[in-house]
Amino acid sequence: MDLKQLGLFIVSEEIDRRTTKDKKHILLELEFHDDDRADWVDGEGWLDDLIGLREELIRGDLRGLYLAWLKAAENALLMEAIDADTLEPPVPDGLNDLSPAQQALVDYLEINRAMISIAAQKSKPQQKKDKLEQWIDELSKPEQRDYLIRLSNGESNLSVLLNRRLLELADSKAQPQHKEENISRRTISTLVEASKVWNEKNKNKAKG
Template sequence: MSEYQYYEFIAVDRPLTETQQGELRALSTRARITPSSFVNDYQWGDLKGDPRTWMERYFDAFLYLANWGTHRIALRLPLGVLDAKTAADYCTGDSAHSWVTRTHVILDLSTQDEGGDEWWDDQDRLASIVPVRAELASGDRRLLYLAWLLCVQGRELDDEEPEPPIPPGLGDLSGPLRALGDFLRLDPDLLAAAAEASPPLKPDAPSAAALGRWVRQLPEGDKDAALLRLLRGEEVQVRAELLRRFSGPATQHTGSGRTAGELLTAAEARWAERQRIASERQAAERRRQEQLAAAARQKRLDELAGRQAQAWQRVAAMIETKKPKEYDAAIVLLKDLRALAERDGDTATFNRQIWQLRQQHIRKPSLIDRLDRAALV
């Protein structure tokens, strides 16, 4: 199996400086490096750097995959928009963990498919996932809950581990959250079981008019401070803080009292029910197809009735061609003749004609083999 690894990094809050781009170029001569990204793939070598260090120094998002089955996503957020303890409360295993720098908290999520040997042609997929970072910065905790579910799915938690606070909207994930779940192979049955206790999302974001009225009421000093921070490149932090201030105290989500083991059991029950429904549908479809085939054959037999002599002549003509496809067509017609004889209670005549046919063509082994396999003896 050939090795394949894909690395993609994105800088969101601040572009890379020329010095930083030079530092990265010194580690990779063939990577695609821009002020906002680093992309490279490897079939024989590997990245000459530590993604953990790169996330601390340069980037806000990181995606990695290997064709032996590893999928990994890392996201970096300023400490002002995501509390380190909150991140640690959800990221509690090997599949999802977090760490803190002086200025940021970094989430690291990964899964491993033992089957491996997968190739991924749709590069730059991180672009479809990275908006979850802005959702999390605005106070949406669904990403954190998915991280916890990833640990549950990996059987990394005790069965009695209590469920953390449940955010609203688990049953109605955004496009970026769905893309993240797909990339990390999150079990849809486990997610559906968890979503049963998740309240619906609040109404859409506030209107521009409502925000405008609120901004006009802000003290001048607060506006000046926010503007200064924006000019210093703190867009994400400032936006998140102002939106939280506009919305008032955050809703305190609580756990449902469920445990990791109970969620796994509920997911298994959902899977079993889906399998049962699928099996019933398949069985119903098989019966429908069999009924259609039986009706079609009955129609063929009705059309064949009274024309047996002509049918035997057609069989003889097809055999004389000595072509495999004609042999196959002859066998189909002979089966219909046998079924018609059984329906009419005249199998003796059919058996005699088949015996004569076999004797006449005994030196055609391909034909005789087809007659044997069709039980036309």
């Protein structure tokens, strides 16, 4: 994974990333403290539901990390630990259609669902795997050969890494559009205030 890209999500001490001493692995740490919870919450009953986040991150699916950023940034803003004009990281595709592991993360961290709905307004649909196959021919011959050799050697997670590479190729063709989207990144205070309005509208609808 790209440590520089991960750095865009480091908004407070609740999210951190580091490499192991041999530089072969990346450790992504999420550490949240909730004073409103009376009891200690451990991993029992949750790990099976959350384990899919790891493969998603390896694949380049950053929705889980963006969701964690929403939680951490909202907490940091309430604690006045960050500026109100702190910008969100680039919004990942597919926030309107979370995976089961991402849904479990929302439940586990009790992430503000109104903020997720607001954030998802700038999220495009995710590309389907079958559409990624069309980019295989865009790989150079040496790169195709490299993937085949690694496949024959039984490299783990190779299908995940290949799909991520194909996604990079697809995204490179849409680069100008991504640049425009990055210009319109919202501040954390904008997201929080918009979520309050969203909640009020839904309350009124429920009363009506």
